[in-house]
Amino acid sequence: MKIVIVGGVAGGMSAATRMRRLDESAEIVVFERGHYVSFANCGLPYYVGGVITDRAELLLQTPESLRARFRLDVRIDHEVTGIDRAGQTVSVRNTLTGEESIEGYDRLILAAGATTRSEPLDFGLATHTLRTVDDVDHIDAVLAAVDGSPSAVVIGGGFIGLEAVDNLVHRGVHVTLVQRGPQILTPLDPEMAAPVVADLRAHGVDVRLGTHVVGSDAPVDSAGTAATGLLLSDGSLVPADLVIDATGVRPDTSLAAAAGLRIGDSGGIWVDETQATSDPRIFAVGDGALKTDAVGGAGALVTMAGLANRHGRAAADTIAGRPDAAEPAVGTGIVGVFDLTVAMVGWNEQRLVAAGRAHRIVHTHPSSHAGYFPGAEQMAIKLLIDADTDAILGAQIVGGSGVDKRIDVIATAMAAGLGASALSRLELAYAPQYGSAKDAINQLGYVADNLLHGTTRSVQWHELSAELAAGASLVDVRTPAEFAAGHLPDARNLNLDELRARHAELPAGPLIVHCQVGQRGHTAARLLSQLGHDVRNLDGGYRTWLAGQA
Amino acid sequence: MKIVIVGGVAGGMSAATRMRRLDESAEIVVFERGHYVSFANCGLPYYVGGVITDRAELLLQTPESLRARFRLDVRIDHEVTGIDRAGQTVSVRNTLTGEESIEGYDRLILAAGATTRSEPLDFGLATHTLRTVDDVDHIDAVLAAVDGSPSAVVIGGGFIGLEAVDNLVHRGVHVTLVQRGPQILTPLDPEMAAPVVADLRAHGVDVRLGTHVVGSDAPVDSAGTAATGLLLSDGSLVPADLVIDATGVRPDTSLAAAAGLRIGDSGGIWVDETQATSDPRIFAVGDGALKTDAVGGAGALVTMAGLANRHGRAAADTIAGRPDAAEPAVGTGIVGVFDLTVAMVGWNEQRLVAAGRAHRIVHTHPSSHAGYFPGAEQMAIKLLIDADTDAILGAQIVGGSGVDKRIDVIATAMAAGLGASALSRLELAYAPQYGSAKDAINQLGYVADNLLHGTTRSVQWHELSAELAAGASLVDVRTPAEFAAGHLPDARNLNLDELRARHAELPAGPLIVHCQVGQRGHTAARLLSQLGHDVRNLDGGYRTWLAGQA
Ligand SMILES: Cc1cc2nc3c(=O)[nH]c(=O)nc-3n(C[C@H](O)[C@H](O)[C@H](O)COP(=O)(O)OP(=O)(O)OC[C@H]3O[C@@H](n4cnc5c(N)ncnc54)[C@H](O)[C@@H]3O)c2cc1C
Ligand SMILES: Cc1cc2nc3c(=O)[nH]c(=O)nc-3n(C[C@H](O)[C@H](O)[C@H](O)COP(=O)(O)OP(=O)(O)OC[C@H]3O[C@@H](n4cnc5c(N)ncnc54)[C@H](O)[C@@H]3O)c2cc1C
Ligand SMILES: CC(C)(COP(=O)(O)OP(=O)(O)OC[C@H]1O[C@@H](n2cnc3c(N)ncnc32)[C@H](O)[C@@H]1OP(=O)(O)O)[C@@H](O)C(=O)NCCC(=O)NCCS
Ligand SMILES: CC(C)(COP(=O)(O)OP(=O)(O)OC[C@H]1O[C@@H](n2cnc3c(N)ncnc32)[C@H](O)[C@@H]1OP(=O)(O)O)[C@@H](O)C(=O)NCCC(=O)NCCS
Known part of the structure; x- marks a missing residue:
């Protein structure tokens, strides 16, 4: 059995090592177009920031170490350029020499990952992605070349954009974060993302929401890196010794699509729950492959290292004849920022x-x-x-x-x-x-x-003004001191601990109670409803409402 | 509906507050024999250690605050001394005045918690438990009275014993920990508990395993606190300005047992999944009540604050006519020590x-x-x-x-x-x-x-010597440098990365491979088994084996 794997990092290398453990006799060839395999891409931003100082920490495996331990035939600097499904071969190009070759397979695993979504900007300033070891070296070189304290523009406030921002600031770079939409971290709802923006600003980051890059201060006909600033859609010019494009990724389906494999509606390679594509001899895993969405059922893109590793192993299991069906993906993500x-x-x-x-x-x-x-x-x-x-x-x-x-x-x-x-x-x-x-x-x-159980009914922060307009009255059950320190417009204050005695003072008609976070509001709502009021609790209290106003 | 609750801390007070939220019209009386209600008993050791410095932090609620917010009738310094099930009354004694009274109930909730297991030692040295605010005050007073740096003996290496040790050391006290059995933290297996003992010793704690207190250096006929040291069963005398009895707790079932309620085999008050005792008008929650064990099915004692709070709330739900059946308990516990x-x-x-x-x-x-x-x-x-x-x-x-x-x-x-x-x-x-x-x-x-799936077979650290005696050979697949730094007796070293080439050097017959933690051993075991060897992996590797030798 000969297994060829395209891509030698998370999904691909997990498939390769597991494959070897399951089948000592298999021939396993891994093609990686880059110069590094099995590296910690998730650590790259922290290497930029100087948090991870030892480059070797990110590069634990080499083709040699993988050969010694797992008898893998790992070919770096080799790009797979096409798949001949009928012939069960892939065509391969040596990226250093340009040499072309053909490699046969019994089973093929596509683990080519994702690719950047956007077209590179061309405003007389080189833009950098932050996806590979080479990218990091380029970014390092740009920053090192600046006299004095450098400035950077990061385009895109997603996970990697924010990690870039955090690490650049950590390194002493002045950062402008440009986000086209009104909100960073779009997997969050706005009232949850707002405090993150506040925190970025508190750390000196110039956050521009609802803004995009429209040009630079370079002469229109300039080429290369003549520009030193970027023009934004809000008319401002921001300094930019370095520009990082973190506008997001899409599955790299180029090989699969060219080979006529089924591509899902949301753009990833379609796979069944054993990671098999529409060609049963070809498997796909990682950022390039669709997952079944645990909430929506349909094909989803979840570009996370855990699932890439997991599904790489699962593809090997399937090939070894012991299929390990994937679970629908819940898509857990996390990012640290300051x-x-x-x-x-x-x-x-x-x-x-x-x-x-x-x-x-x-x-x-x-x-x-x-x-x-x-x-x-x-x-x-x-x-x-x-x-x-x-x-x-x-x-x-x-x-x-x-x-x-x-x-x-x-x-x-x-x-x-x-x-x-x-x-x-x-x-x-x-x-x-x-x-x-x-x-x-x-x-x-x-x-x-x-x-x-209907024991409590709540109102969301964004529903409040409509509810008040429709005639509800707002009661703040916090202490007078809390009320005095800042309160909702239109709220009347009646401390929870006095509510039982004084509830008759409240207006007739629907009431909305609230406290700081919702907890006392709940006790207030239970009390008032048993005393005959029509009452709901403002979910998350004053704090959530405030976050929603940002 | 009149609800009487015995015990005003975790389970009792959670029942009371929830009861009020569900039923504004109920009469709710809480009897607490101590002077404090709703206090953070779990914080007491940290107050002893000076980690928590503000006593008020532990005592957030008072009878007054609970009356204001929840209209609870909380009677501190009142001990319930008996239950008349037929008459649906409890007898109550005011612990300050000695005054006795009778209180009727429609529903009774027993949340009296646990009580110390051991008889107090009497060797001319006062022993202290660490369960109440008063206990902490007594401990404080003893330590404050010592000239110079005090010494303490903590008897019992369970959760609370270890918290006491940690906090006493934090406060500058020299501590001897006396544990009757061979192991502290008996919910753990020995190889998991051993590193904790090593850590205690590294922090200067004199840990005495397999030891108990047999006497003191006080004259035989002395009374009071004449002794300054305790005699241990190993013949030694250890200094003891302070003795803390942390030998564990048992459910306080005194009231329930006297009233003829069903007591479970393991000693707690039997309850059904709605927290009802064998008398449907009486409920029991918290440390005094049995839980269904998630692993064993039978009645279990789980003396944890989370379940006490949870089941207190559930008892209120049941009484309010919306029973919320308890799940079997898994019994999660945690302790921080140094x-x-x-x-x-x-x-x-x-x-x-x-x-x-x-x-x-x-x-x-x-x-x-x-x-x-x-x-x-x-x-x-x-x-x-x-x-x-x-x-x-x-x-x-x-x-x-x-x-x-x-x-x-x-x-x-x-x-x-x-x-x-x-x-x-x-x-x-x-x-x-x-x-x-x-x-x-x-x-x-x-x-x-x-x-x-039988992809791997493992051997436990405590099975190893028998396996070797029965003829298995032990192969250490770590690097020669790791091997040289310390290895298992009888192991031969053959680095994982050379195994494929040199496996023929290995002896015939069953092999046991191992590495540092088990991970490389797994890859080695997979390789060797495919190469025709009968091989198992030492689970947890050298590290677990070492821990097991302590
Ligand atoms: C900066 C950064 C930070 C990240 N942080 C996190 C994080 O904190 N947590 C998390 O869960 N995920 C994180 N991720 C995402 C995570 O790295 C990916 O989900 C995971 O690596 C995807 O695995 P994969 O095998 O699909 O692709 P990759 O690991 O990207 O590997 C694909 C490989 O295929 C190679 N390749 C592509 N096409 C070809 C071809 N035609 N021929 C040969 N080789 C080819 C590429 O060069 C690449 O090396 C981060 C990603 C980046 C870039
Ligand atoms: C020092 C210490 C540290 C702890 N740390 C943790 C921890 O970190 N995590 C954790 O999960 N658990 C911890 N616990 C255990 C936790 O506190 C208990 O599981 C929980 O409090 C049990 O709740 P309960 O309502 O059953 O009993 P308790 O909270 O103990 O309340 C029982 C109350 O009933 C009163 N009482 C008893 N008999 C009568 C009577 N006849 N009349 C009137 N009143 C009576 C008692 O005075 C007592 O106040 C700790 C306990 C202690 C003592
Ligand atoms: C490291 C890499 C090459 C995979 O190697 P691997 O040997 O399959 O994976 P690990 O080192 O995690 O080891 C996992 C194996 O050890 C086993 N194992 C782990 N701990 C063990 C223990 N204590 N005892 C026994 N076996 C153990 C596991 O069962 C698993 O074996 P299996 O797949 O046969 O079940 C691949 O994941 C990779 O390239 N990772 C880096 C790239 C990356 O993930 N980037 C994105 C994130 S930054
Ligand atoms: C504090 C104590 C009196 C219980 O009071 P309580 O009001 O029932 O409990 P809490 O303050 O935790 O609040 C929980 C209530 O608020 C609600 N709540 C919590 N957060 C909320 C939010 N953000 N929005 C709306 N409601 C919320 C919960 O649903 C719950 O109400 P419910 O029981 O009606 O569902 C009791 O647990 C106690 O005495 N604890 C200290 C003693 C102790 O536990 N010791 C051992 C550990 S140290």
Whole structure:
């Protein structure tokens, strides 16, 4: 059995090593057009930033080490240029010598990853992507050539854009972040992304939302790197010794498409749950291949290293005759930016609304651990719940320590099919420095349980003004001191602890109560509804509402 | 409806507040024999250690605050002394005045918690428990009275014993830890507990295993606190200005038993899944009540704050007519001791062996996050798996950062019924500072998958000597440098990367391969078995074996 693999990093190399462990007799050839295999692309931004200082840390494997241990035939600087499905061969070009060759296969695994989405800008300034070891070397060279403190423009506020921003600032670069749409981190909903923008600005980043690059200060006919600044659609000129294009990626389906393999609607290579493409001798894994979306069912693009590794191994299992069917993907992601951790899984509200999918929403602002133990940090959590089944459809968390833990627990619960209200039952490890007796996750479950049973009804921050316009009255149940320190327009203050005695002062008609984060509001809503009021609680309280105004 | 609650902390007060939110008209009376309600008992050790400095942090609620917000009738310094089930009354004694009274109930909730297991020692030295605010004040007073640097003996190396040790050391106290059995932290297996002992000793703690207190240096007829040291069963005398009894707790079932309520075999109050006792008008929650064990099915004692809070709320739900059935308990626990975090869930190996339950074992030593990113810390994980169903039966983790996250993910998977090999499929949030592309949890799943499918066979550290005696040969596949730095007796060294070429040098007959942690051993085992050898991998490698020798 001869297995040829296109792409020698996450998915491809995981397939190769597992294949070897399952079949010592197989012939395994890995083609990698770049000069490095099995490298830690996820570490590249941190190498730019000087957080990772030893280049060797990113490059643990070489063709030689992989040959010694796994008897792999790894050919770097070799690009696969075409697939002859009938003949079961690929054509290959040596990128150093230009030499062309043909390689036969019994099974072919496509693990070519993703490619940048945008056309390179051409405004007299070289733009750099941040995807390969070579990219990092180029970026390094540009920064090193600048006299004094360099300036950079990062285009695109997604995961990699933000990692670039963070690391450039860490390296002493002045950074402008240009985002075409109104919001960075589009997997988040706007009220969850807003605090991240505030944090970027607090760290000196010039964030330009709803803006794009329209030109440069270079003479129109200039070539090369004559420009020193970029012109933005808002009319401003921003300094740019370095321009990083982080506008996102799309699956690299060039080989597959040219070979007539089925391509999914959302642009990835179609595969069945054993990673087989529409040609049963050809498999695809990683950023280039479609995943089944756990929320929507259809083919989804999830460009994450974990799934690439996982599905690479699964393709080898299939080829070795022990198929290991893939699960639908929940799409967990995380990014650290300055002192914030931002994590998400599943779908966001905007996407659920666009799909017309009935859902419930919970916003909370719990502590990373028991409030009475030093060092607790507050985070913001948003949970999206299927209105019909109580299934968890997605979550977003922004905060400091403990964010990664909570998203992993939710991703696990989601994958396992636990309902949102069942989060209340999870026995999460509690000692005061790690969590809370009712952990953040349990509290989400309690709130979800209350929504599920109609014990509480809530109003979202973006529904508030319409509700007030339609005649509801807003009651702030925080203390007078909290109210005085900042409050919602139109709110009247009546402290929760006085509500029982003074509720008769409240106006007739629908009430909306709120507190700082929603918790006291819930107790207020329960009380008032039992006292005969028509009452709802502002989900996430003042804090979520404020975030929504940004 | 009148609800009387015995015990005003975790379970009792959670029942009371939820009850109020569900039923504004109920009369709710809470009796607490101590002087404080709703306090953070889990924070007490850290208050002793001076980590938590503000006493008010531990005492957030008062009878007044609970009356204002929840209209609760909280009576501190009131002990419930008996239950008249026929009459539906409890008898109550005011602990300050001695005054006795009778209180009727429609529903009674018992949330009296646990009580210390041991008889107080009487060797001329006062022993202190660490369970209440008063205990902490007594401990404080003893330490403050010592001239110079105080010495303490902590009896019992369980969770609270270790928290006491850590905090006393933090406060500058010299500590001897006395443990009757051969091992501290008995929920762990010995090879997992051993590194904790090493860490305690590295922090200057005098750990005495297999030892108990037999007397003191006080004159035989002395009363009071004449002694300054304790005599141990090993013949030594250890200094003891302070003695803390942390030998463990048992459910406080005194009231329930006297009232003829059903008590379970393992000593807690029997309850059904709605927290009802054998008397449908009486409920029990928290440390005093039995839980259904998720692994064993039978009644279990799980003395954790999370479940106490959870079941308190559930009892209120039941009383309010919307029963919320309890799930079987997995029993997640965690403790921080110096720079280590120790966490566990479910059953350990010793318990599975004792119960004759067929199981598989996995030991790994993964990084808290990607090895190429600074600051990664190694942890040790042990996973116990049902040999028939692949169900997760338990886990133990010892390490630094990231331990709490991994135990929570496993506890969630276990509660949701995910199989061990399904851990490989979890999409856990990966960026290099948070995890690995194949996270620690995924790797557990991969190893479990290999055991499930017979792709790999393993040998446990404690089985090794018998296997070698029976004729197996041991092959260390690490590098010669690793071998030279320390190796197993009887091992021959043959580096993994040379195995393919030189395997013919290996002896005939069964082979056991090993590396540092098991990972290279797995690749070696796969290779050798395909080359015709009868081979197994030493689970957890040299590191687990070493830990087992302690
Ligand atoms: C800067 C950066 C940071 C990232 N951070 C994270 C993170 O924190 N967490 C996370 O989960 N994911 C992260 N990712 C994404 C993650 O790296 C990818 O999801 C993963 O590497 C995809 O694996 P793959 O095998 O599909 O493709 P890749 O790992 O990209 O490998 C594809 C390889 O195929 C080669 N190739 C392409 N075409 C050919 C051809 N025709 N012939 C020969 N070789 C070819 C390419 O040169 C490339 O080396 C990051 C990516 C980047 C670039
Ligand atoms: C020092 C310490 C540290 C801990 N650390 C942790 C931890 O880190 N994580 C964790 O999960 N758990 C921890 N626990 C355990 C946790 O506190 C308990 O599981 C939880 O409090 C049990 O709740 P409960 O309602 O059953 O009992 P408790 O919270 O103990 O409340 C019972 C109350 O009932 C009162 N009472 C008893 N009998 C009567 C009576 N007859 N009349 C009136 N009142 C009565 C008692 O005075 C007591 O206040 C710790 C416990 C201690 C003592
Ligand atoms: C590293 C790489 C070459 C894969 O090598 P690999 O040997 O398959 O993977 P790992 O080193 O993670 O080891 C996993 C194997 O060890 C086994 N294993 C792990 N820990 C073990 C232990 N303690 N005991 C026994 N076996 C263990 C696993 O079961 C698995 O074997 P299997 O696939 O046969 O089940 C590939 O993942 C790669 O190139 N990664 C870098 C690129 C990348 O992922 N980039 C994106 C992220 S930055
Ligand atoms: C604090 C204590 C009195 C319980 O009070 P409580 O109001 O029931 O609990 P919390 O303050 O945690 O609030 C939980 C409630 O707020 C709701 N809630 C939490 N966050 C919310 C949010 N953001 N929006 C809306 N509702 C929210 C929950 O749904 C829950 O209400 P429910 O039970 O009606 O569903 C009790 O747990 C206690 O005494 N604890 C201290 C003692 C202890 O636990 N010791 C052991 C550990 S140290």
